[in-house]
Amino acid sequence: MLGSWSASGLAEGRRLVVVTRDATSPDPDLAAAAVWGLVRVAQAEYPGHIVLADADDSPESAAALRAARASGEPVLAIRAGTILVPRLTETGREEGGPGGEAVGTLDTRGTVLVTGGTGALGSVLARHLATHHSARHLLLASRRGEAADGVDALRAELADLGVSVRVAACDISDRAAVRALVTAADPPLSAIVHAAGVLDDGVLDALTPQRMAKVLRPKVDAAWHLHELARDLGLSSFVLFSSAAGLLGNAGQANYAAANAFLDALARHRAARGLPALSLVWGPWLHAGGMAGAVRHGPLAPVTDEQGLSLFDAALASPEPVLAPLLLDRAWNGPVPELLRGLLRRARPTAGTTSQEEGPGTWRRRLAPLPPGERLAALVEAVRAEVATVLGHAGADEVRLDRSFAELGLDSLAGVMLRNRLSTLTGLRLPATVAFDHPGTEQLAGHLLDLLGEALPQREHEALPQPEPGPVKSLIAPLYRRMSQAGQEVEAMRMLVVASMALPTFPSELRQAHALPPERLATGPGGTALICFPDFYPRVATGIYGRLADLFAGERDVYEIPYPGLSGGGVVPEDWHTLIDLHTETIQRHFGERPVVLAGYSVGGCTAQAVATRLTEAGTPPAGIAMIDTYHVTGENEAEQWLLGMPAHRAAQLGELFDELFDDTSLVAMGAYTRILRGWQPRPAGAPTLLLRAQDPLPYLGEHPPGGSAWPPPVDIVEVPGHHFQLITDRIGTTTSALRTWISTLP
Numbered sequence: 001m002l003g004s005w006s007a008s009g010l011a012e013g014r015r016l017v018v019v020t021r022d023a024t025s026p027d028p029d030l031a032a033a034a035v036w037g038l039v040r041v042a043q044a045e046y047p048g049h050i051v052l053a054d055a056d057d058s059p060e061s062a063a064a065l066r067a068a069r070a071s072g073e074p075v076l077a078i079r080a081g082t083i084l085v086p087r088l089t090e091t092g093r094e095e096g097g098p099g100g101e102a103v104g105t106l107d108t109r110g111t112v113l114v115t116g117g118t119g120a121l122g123s124v125l126a127r128h129l130a131t132h133h134s135a136r137h138l139l140l141a142s143r144r145g146e147a148a149d150g151v152d153a154l155r156a157e158l159a160d161l162g163v164s165v166r167v168a169a170c171d172i173s174d175r176a177a178v179r180a181l182v183t184a185a186d187p188p189l190s191a192i193v194h195a196a197g198v199l200d201d202g203v204l205d206a207l208t209p210q211r212m213a214k215v216l217r218p219k220v221d222a223a224w225h226l227h228e229l230a231r232d233l234g235l236s237s238f239v240l241f242s243s244a245a246g247l248l249g250n251a252g253q254a255n256y257a258a259a260n261a262f263l264d265a266l267a268r269h270r271a272a273r274g275l276p277a278l279s280l281v282w283g284p285w286l287h288a289g290g291m292a293g294a295v296r297h298g299p300l301a302p303v304t305d306e307q308g309l310s311l312f313d314a315a316l317a318s319p320e321p322v323l324a325p326l327l328l329d330r331a332w333n334g335p336v337p338e339l340l341r342g343l344l345r346r347a348r349p350t351a352g353t354t355s356q357e358e359g360p361g362t363w364r365r366r367l368a369p370l371p372p373g374e375r376l377a378a379l380v381e382a383v384r385a386e387v388a389t390v391l392g393h394a395g396a397d398e399v400r401l402d403r404s405f406a407e408l409g410l411d412s413l414a415g416v417m418l419r420n421r422l423s424t425l426t427g428l429r430l431p432a433t434v435a436f437d438h439p440g441t442e443q444l445a446g447h448l449l450d451l452l453g454e455a456l457p458q459r460e461h462e463a464l465p466q467p468e469p470g471p472v473k474s475l476i477a478p479l480y481r482r483m484s485q486a487g488q489e490v491e492a493m494r495m496l497v498v499a500s501m502a503l504p505t506f507p508s509e510l511r512q513a514h515a516l517p518p519e520r521l522a523t524g525p526g527g528t529a530l531i532c533f534p535d536f537y538p539r540v541a542t543g544i545y546g547r548l549a550d551l552f553a554g555e556r557d558v559y560e561i562p563y564p565g566l567s568g569g570g571v572v573p574e575d576w577h578t579l580i581d582l583h584t585e586t587i588q589r590h591f592g593e594r595p596v597v598l599a600g601y602s603v604g605g606c607t608a609q610a611v612a613t614r615l616t617e618a619g620t621p622p623a624g625i626a627m628i629d630t631y632h633v634t635g636e637n638e639a640e641q642w643l644l645g646m647p648a649h650r651a652a653q654l655g656e657l658f659d660e661l662f663d664d665t666s667l668v669a670m671g672a673y674t675r676i677l678r679g680w681q682p683r684p685a686g687a688p689t690l691l692l693r694a695q696d697p698l699p700y701l702g703e704h705p706p707g708g709s710a711w712p713p714p715v716d717i718v719e720v721p722g723h724h725f726q727l728i729t730d731r732i733g734t735t736t737s738a739l740r741t742w743i744s745t746l747p
């Protein structure tokens with residue numbers, strides 16, 4: 001079905017919504033789960049074209065489908081009409097599970113069956129079970145059995161450790177063979193680790209029923225046989241080796257993804273029936289051989305044997321039936337799969353660069369200013385660099401122009417990945433076969449230039465006055481800056497506020513999908529963590545708290561919690577309550593019972609106050625709230641020039657550099673945050689509250705309140721030297737000292 005749709009639907013630019021039933025519920029439909037895994041890969045192969053919604057069968061959920069489709073989320077679940085979006089979260093620290101101290105054990109009193117036990121990870125695990133879990137009876141099963149590579153050495157090593165090993169040649173997708181294996185075990189089985197599997201990668205269009213079955217059999221059929229035939233043996237552990245290919249969707253692995261999604265669902269199915277179950281959704285292992293080399297890494301860092309095995313031990317301590325022992329590559333700067341967005345953010349662009357450099361249609365903008373005669377050469381080099389990337393080469397010069405794609409080793413998967421990249425960079429809708437319809441780099445570049453032709457200026461003199469290629473030229477940023485420079489601060493903010501109505505928003509029900517993790521800026525032994533909320537300005541480089549954090553380094557932990565949509569993305573909360581609920585839950589999740597002081601500079605103080613009140617209402621009040629020159633915004637002053645002059649001041653000061661630093665969407669998001677704050681009034685937060693007030697008046701003309709910033713009682717006010725902007729820059733030393741002194745007085 002997906003194949004026939006891709007032929008027609010893609011060409012017409014349509015979107016397909018695939019609805020599965022109960023594929024991801026706690027007691028899932030196992031077949032639907034396999035389809036879910038397969039569609040995850042289809043989504044990776046046709047980015048932006050497929051929505052995957054897993055619904056229950058309530059009429060409310062059917063009615064919510066339209067809203068689900070409009071949410072812009074590519075993968076979601078609908079339960080009793082409520083839309084849920086999946087995000088992986090860290091687990092186990094509290095209970096001492098993965099990431100914590102405790103390790104679990106496998107019951108090795110009987111025989112432990114390891115399927116795929118002669119493979120790369122199976123044999124590593126067999127040794128580990130002997131050395132760390134005191135296994136004395138191991139049954140290692142694979143089709144080749146004794147004939148598999150390295151079996152003699154493995155057997156000898158295990159024998160030295162006092163283990164009695166039986167290596168069985170058994171196709172575990174064969175039910176009768178599994179029955180014989182399971183019943184003949186002596187002593188009887190006490191645990192099973194199912195690590196058998198095969199790969200047969202290929203793009204969806206190329207997957208035949210035979211290629212699907214080849215990969216499904218050793219995972220799906222085998223796991224089901226093991227589940228049924230060992231059901232009455234009283235096993236203590238039933239561990240399945242699964243892969244992130246299903247969860248995250250790896251292009252080119254639809255069969256493998258379906259198989260692994262089935263394993264995850266089987267673990268839930270067993271757990272729902274009170275049977276032992278643990279499916280481990282592995283990312284890549286560094287281990288040479290086996291499937292490791294075939295797993296693409298993306299934002300997942302490969303685990304060493306030692307890391308993988310200690311994650312295995314930790315996972316055994318958890319009651320969760322499905323865990324993803326993944327190492328995240330914090331330096332990853334590519335796209336982050338939706339499911340990882342609560343844990344990993346794309347590395348922040350620094351000043352002067354923008355994430356749009358590689359964004360949709362980038363190449364059109366790069367080619368437009370070039371004289372027409374130079375465009376083909378430029379495009380050849382650009383295509384060459386992309387071919388190098390998908391082939392895993394270090395640089396474009398490793399792609400010889402006199403070689404065809406076939407000679408260069410471009411397979412169907414690499415072809416699809418290349419098509420996806422080229423579609424994004426050119427802004428053109430390209431067929432999956434585009435790389436194979438043209439023999440090599442130069443011919444493909446020529447074809448793309450023909451397609452782009454109409455979108456590019458045709459005559460040289462039209463091309464010349466164009467500015468340097470680079471980020472999309474912004475419109476709103478220079479307008480906001482010029483109005484600020486002209487003293488029209490109120491109108492400038494009004495423009496951002498009005499424009500912000502066009503930004504996509506997320507409702508309260510979907511807030512968790514937009515949660516951003518706290519970013520640690522400094523570490524120190526102090527028990528109380530300082531959690532800072534910025535003002536509504538899009539962050540540049542280290543942000544406003546970089547220097548404050550440096551001064552607290554070695555003393556206490558300092559974190560910053562960013563606002564969703566403010567730096568890139570532009571999807572903002574629907575209203576202030578949604579934002580405050582989101583931040584409150586982020587703090588509860590990441591800090592638990594730990595004492596925290598919430599701080600906020602300028603309007604960030606309002607956020608700190610509102611979150612503190614919500615935490616107090618939830619029974620977990622913060623140790624204190626520190627506002628750094630925060631003004632109390634009311635219906636009377638919200639449109640005053642002196643108030644709106646604060647954000648405008650930065651624009652006026654930076655001049656044209658401002659236009660480079662801030663993109664339109666981020667600035668409009670600032671307008672959105674200013675808008676949703678309107679009408680909010682603080683209530684006593686039930687925690688000690690400090691206002692660090694700037695001694696000097698705001699450094700621009702215009703009437704402003706005498707005495708400076710103010711906040712409704714109860715609040716301790718401490719005056720610090722400098723004006724509003726200096727408190728967090730030139731005078732940060734005295735600001736930090738005052739804050740430090742106050743924190744030391746807290747109970």
Ligand SMILES: NC(=O)c1ccc[n+]([C@@H]2O[C@H](COP(=O)([O-])OP(=O)(O)OC[C@H]3O[C@@H](n4cnc5c(N)ncnc54)[C@H](OP(=O)(O)O)[C@@H]3O)[C@@H](O)[C@H]2O)c1
Nearest residue numbers: 116119120121142143144171172196197282285290291292
């Ligand atoms: N390595 C990684 O980076 C990685 C990442 C994520 C998940 N995983 C998962 O971890 C498991 C082990 O991976 P690996 O890297 O160790 O792969 P591997 O070296 O290829 O091992 C797979 C094992 O499965 C056996 N096998 C395949 N079909 C079988 C069948 N029908 N009956 C019995 N045995 C069969 C193979 O032996 P025969 O060919 O002799 O049958 C082999 O011993 C797999 O389930 C994989 O999905 C691995």
